[in-house]
Amino acid sequence: MEFFLTKGKLPKKLSLLAKLFSRAAAGAGASNEAYLAERLLRAEMARMRERLRGVPRDFPKLKMEQRAKDRFARSRSRRMMKAIRKSERPVVTKDLLAARYRRSPILDRLVHDRERNWTPILKRRSLKHTLSVSLKNFSFLDDPNGALASLSRIGLLECTASQAALHFDDDFCLDAGAYLVLAEIWPQMARIFAGGRMRRPVQKVLNAIGVGRHNNMALLAAVGDPEFQLNGKHADVWAFPLQRRRPARTSTSTTVHIEPQTRERATDRFCETVNDWLGVPEIERELTQEGKGWIAGIIGELLCNAERHSQAETVDGDWAVTAFMVKRSENGEDVFRCHMAFLSVGRSFAQSLNDAPSDVRNFVDEYTVKHIRKGQSTSTLATLVALQDAVTRDPKARLLGSGGTGLMDVLDLVSLLGPTKEPGKEARVTIVSGDSCIKLQSPYIRGDRREGPTAPRVLWCNAENSPEYPPDEASVFDLKEHFAGTLVSVAFTLDPVYFADDSETENDSD
Incomplete structure (x- = not known):
């Protein structure tokens, strides 16, 4: 010594x-x-x-x-x-003292050489001031590149800092997808983040969807809500709590394909959540059995696709999903803002199309060669092709005409529930996959059956809605960072006036 x-x-x-x-x-x-x-x-x-x-x-x-x-x-x-x-030494908790580098597909792509640059906790320098990350406009719907940059900063600090603060500086939760990705990477990070700012509306949403508990956040303002203490729920938040499948490639049962699936339970709960949204006193609607079956089919298809296509050479991929509706007072009126997010980690849409049937692959190649340009790479154009009906890497599903419809079904669902075009309330869908982003909103928010009522739906993000023309650069573009997986983030507004008018129309027809 x-x-x-x-x-x-x-x-x-x-x-x-x-x-x-x-x-x-x-x-x-x-x-x-x-x-x-x-x-x-x-x-x-x-x-x-x-x-x-x-x-x-x-x-x-x-x-x-x-x-x-x-x-x-x-x-x-x-x-x-x-x-x-x-001695002024950093506070080292037992969990932090035991922290080791943990592989994270998302963080490992966002942070260059993350494994090599990850510093053991006891070798990290202590600083007089606390480092921090501010999450402002934290939304893939509004700023996908900004959201990825924020996650990258979080990952960089996790590699080198002994302690840091995480500030949530948005007035409201702007996007379910951003917080779903944060929850996905959190278990693989050292627990260096302690404390930070977070406004009460954000706390209530994170508490309701379970991200606060999952990330071990102290949401004192939310937990102290009298309504939550009385009923275990917030009066102005209706949530589908974070649900995820077990990690990819971890199935051990020999009968995994015939056992009750996690996704089946998730789809049932999701239908119940949407029914709760429609059942608020201002709207007073409910799903029919046909409506429940339709929504269950859409969500089930999305989650099934994540399991089948997100991991190479296996049908054992993973997924995570969450959703919430918040009631807010805006300009003297109650507004019901709904958010949904679906995440799969692993291969992107463009990567999964690499082993698609030859006719699909040929069409993808022809389209990308025709329209490739700066800001719209071959992978981004391939992602747009994957959005179209009947484009699937599953030859059996393509033969039966039953595959490749999940994303268009989501757009139909969003257009049905949130048809308003009022500025600031219109429906929006953002797809982040690999190197690519597709931002969908009016006029590019719903597929069109151009060749007949049973024809495949197409949405090429141009005025002609044709593959002969390049897509709008504001809607289809390359990302600055690679996202290791696929995120589908959805936002729309439930309009009581729309549902009231629809109810009057039904009564008149009676």
Whole structure:
């Protein structure tokens, strides 16, 4: 062990004790840790004194020398103990102390050389000021590149910082998809983030959809809501809590394909959630059995596609889904804003089309060669092709005409529930997949059966709605960062006036 050091610094081998002691002195419930740290510190100082004293001698002159050594040892150990106790070391929790690099497909692509640059916790430098990330306009619907940049900053700090704050600076939750991705990467990160700003409306949504609990966030304003304390729910938030399939490639059952599926339970709950949205007093509608079956089919198809196509050479991919509706007062009227998000981690749409049937692959190649240009790469154009009906990598589904319809069905659902075109309330869908982004809103929000009522739906994001013309650059574009998977984020507004008019029309027809 080292005993001599540069002034103002601790020996390297005692720095661990200093960190343990700083942790023991901080936070509630630290009494046990304080006791253990004190015992460790005293034991180490006792060993230090023994070494400084040396071997005792019996001769008188040597005894005097021994007493001098003893005084020196006690003085030296007291100074060392005082230095350790006053040392400004970062607070290191037990979970953080045990943190190791964990693979995250999303973070590993957003952060360059994440594994190589990931610094062990005890080797990280402590700073006088706390580093932070501010999540402002945190929304794939509004700013997909900005959302990815925010996630990248979070990943960079996770690699090198000993402690940081995470500030949620939006007034409201602007997008379910952004928080779904944050929940996806959270378990693979070291727990360096502690504290930060978050407004009450955001806290209530994160509490309702379960992201706060999943990420171990202290949502004091939300939990303190009297309505939540009484009923376990917020009066102005209706949520489909975060649900995810188990990690990809982890099925162990030999009968996995005939057992009740997680996605089947998820679709049932999703239908119940939409029914709750429609059942608020201002709207007072409910889904018919046919409507429930239709929505269940749409959600089930999306989740099934994630399982079948997100992982190469397997049908055991994963997915995560969440949704919520919030009631807000805007310009003196109640507005019901709905958000849905569906996430799969792994291959992008463009990557999954690489092993599509030859006729699909040929069409993709022809389309991309014709329209490739700066800002719209071959992978982005291939992603737009994947949006069209009947474009699927599954040859059996293509032969039966039953595959490749999931995304168009989502657009139909959104257009049916939120048809308003009032600025700021119109339906929007953003698809982020690999290197590509497709932002859909009026006039590009719903597919068109151009060749007849049973023809495949197409949406080419141009005025002609034709594959002969390039897509709108504002709607179809390359991302600045690669997203390792596919996110479908949805937003629309339930308009009580629309449903009231629809009800009057039904009554008149009776």
